[in-house]
Amino acid sequence: MEEAKVNIDIIFKIAAIGILVAVVNHVLIRAGREEIAMLTTLTGVVIVLLMVVNLINDLFNSVRSIFRLY
Amino acid sequence: MFLKIASSIAIVICCTLLGIHMSYRYKQRIYNIRVLQSILAHLETEIVYYSTFLSQAIRNSIRTLDGDWKIFFIEVADILENRKEYSLAEAWNKSLKKIQKNPCIGKAELDIMYRFGLQLGNSNRQNQQKYFEIAQQQLKIEEENARQLHLRYGKMYRSLGLLLGLGIAIILF
Numbered sequence: 001m002e003e004a005k006v007n008i009d010i011i012f013k014i015a016a017i018g019i020l021v022a023v024v025n026h027v028l029i030r031a032g033r034e035e036i037a038m039l040t041t042l043t044g045v046v047i048v049l050l051m052v053v054n055l056i057n058d059l060f061n062s063v064r065s066i067f068r069l070y
Numbered sequence: 071m072f073l074k075i076a077s078s079i080a081i082v083i084c085c086t087l088l089g090i091h092m093s094y095r096y097k098q099r100i101y102n103i104r105v106l107q108s109i110l111a112h113l114e115t116e117i118v119y120y121s122t123f124l125s126q127a128i129r130n131s132i133r134t135l136d137g138d139w140k141i142f143f144i145e146v147a148d149i150l151e152n153r154k155e156y157s158l159a160e161a162w163n164k165s166l167k168k169i170q171k172n173p174c175i176g177k178a179e180l181d182i183m184y185r186f187g188l189q190l191g192n193s194n195r196q197n198q199q200k201y202f203e204i205a206q207q208q209l210k211i212e213e214e215n216a217r218q219l220h221l222r223y224g225k226m227y228r229s230l231g232l233l234l235g236l237g238i239a240i241i242l243f
Contacts, residue, residue, distance in 0.1 A: 031226035
């Protein structure tokens with residue numbers, strides 16, 4: 001149960017970061033700074049990837065153990 | 071939990087204030103240029119019509135005004151009165167270097183004032199008046215530029231500050 005709660009938290013966090021990055025992107029493009037907007041998007045993607053990398057690892061481990069691919 | 075929420079709010083408020091501070095620079099730059107224009111107009115009258123000594127003329131011109139350029143003019147007048155440097159151009163450049171790092175003063179105005187300082191006191195009245203006019207025209211163009219930058223980036227920095235604060239708070243939560 002504890003595991004599931006953590007995952008839900010992380011999903012909300014990722015959603016919030018996504019919304020924020022979208023808004024920052026919009027603001028920067030309106031101010032005519034496309035290159036920095038691009039950079040923020042990339043930063044957002046990297047931060048989210050860093051957050052989910054453990055979960056992806058868990059997923060791959062589960063897949064391996066379920067299908068016995070050792 | 072309470073501590074977490076309180077520190078998140080503190081982060082958001084700090085970043086918002088930072089953003090407001092960054093956008094304030096653009097506003098203050100417009101104000102500084104406008105003050106500089108009126109100082110120059112005053113100085114022109116003092117020099118062309120009253121023929122006051124330059125240090126006294128400068129002191130008379132800045133008496134009622136404020137802004138970041140005031141420091142510069144006070145410095146020039148001080149140097150001239152104490153005879154620390156040999157020429158006006160040296161005093162002018164030394165004082166310009168002092169306010170160069172001020173974020174509310176743009177590089178363009180510094181450049182205009184640098185070139186203006188090289189000409190000040192080098193020729194007769196009509197010629198001096200011409201240099202004042204040139205400086206005023208250039209400052210007017212810079213004021214327009216500064217206004218456009220303010221419209222464009224002032225709002226951006228304000229919203230970016232808030233959004234950055236929210237981002238940091240969410241990532242650390």
